Amino acid sequence: MNGFPEEELRSALHALADRPAVPVAVPSPQAAVREAARIRRRRGAAGAGLVVAVAGLALLVPQWAPGGGSRMPAPPAATAGPPSGQPAATEPAVRTDPALGVPYAHDLYVHCGIRYTKFAGRWWRADPEVPEEALDGAVRQDPYTAGTMVLVSAGEARFVRHAPDLTVTFRPMEAEPVPCA
Known part of the structure; x- marks a missing residue:
């Protein structure tokens, strides 16, 4: 069998079978519900943060956009104000x-x-x-x-x-x- 002595394989399998079983923790239904609620709260908070970030960018980006x-x-009508060679107070000084x-x-x-x-x-x-x-x-x-x-x-x-x-x-x-x- 694939170059392994049969006796070694049998003893290894018996050793595994004789080992005590490791208990597996199964979550209770209440714990599963709490975890799902926690995940929903985190997703909601992340979504709210994303909305705030997009709104902030929407206010800032038009100032940087060409034009x-x-x-x-x-x-604008020709009225009193800075000469046309100088930028108005509302326009950025750097083009x-x-x-x-x-x-x-x-x-x-x-x-x-x-x-x-x-x-x-x-x-x-x-x-x-x-x-x-x-x-x-x-x-x-x-x-x-x-x-x-x-x-x-x-x-x-x-x-x-x-x-x-x-x-x-x-x-x-x-x-x-x-x-x-």
């Missing part, structure tokens, strides 16, 4: 430039047609401008249209929206534009 958040307000060729979620303001947008902390001019009348009715229902903005080069950014298809090229501006009327 200053998910929605760009209408271009984070987007990576070339990477699409970033961007809401484009289309109330007066497509003329300007603010992306990556600076103003951009549509080249060519798209008048409001040229926009699809579905686009004009909301003053914003969602899509993606891609930095093509240091002097060119491209907005793309699908359904209905819309592609607009933008060039950087030196100063803040005059708001539409």
Whole structure:
């Protein structure tokens, strides 16, 4: 038998059979119920912690996102305040430039047609401008249209929206534009 002497195998099996049985602890039904309740409490606490973390990130992420958040307000009216060359108090002093060729979620303001947008902390001019009348009715229902903005080069950014298809090229501006009327 596989090179083992039969007598050694028999004695090993008898030794195992003669050993006293080790008691196995079987949990009571009450202990099982308590353990299940403890696991549910831990899962609930972990879920609540996850909800709080996601809510906290939802408040912080728009400040870091290119374009200053998910929605760009209408271009502000020219009023007293800091000169256009200096950042306003609510804008971050450090501008984070987007990576070339990477699409970033961007809401484009289309109330007066497509003329300007603010992306990556600076103003951009549509080249060519798209008048409001040229926009699809579905686009004009909301003053914003969602899509993606891609930095093509240091002097060119491209907005793309699908359904209905819309592609607009933008060039950087030196100063803040005059708001539409």
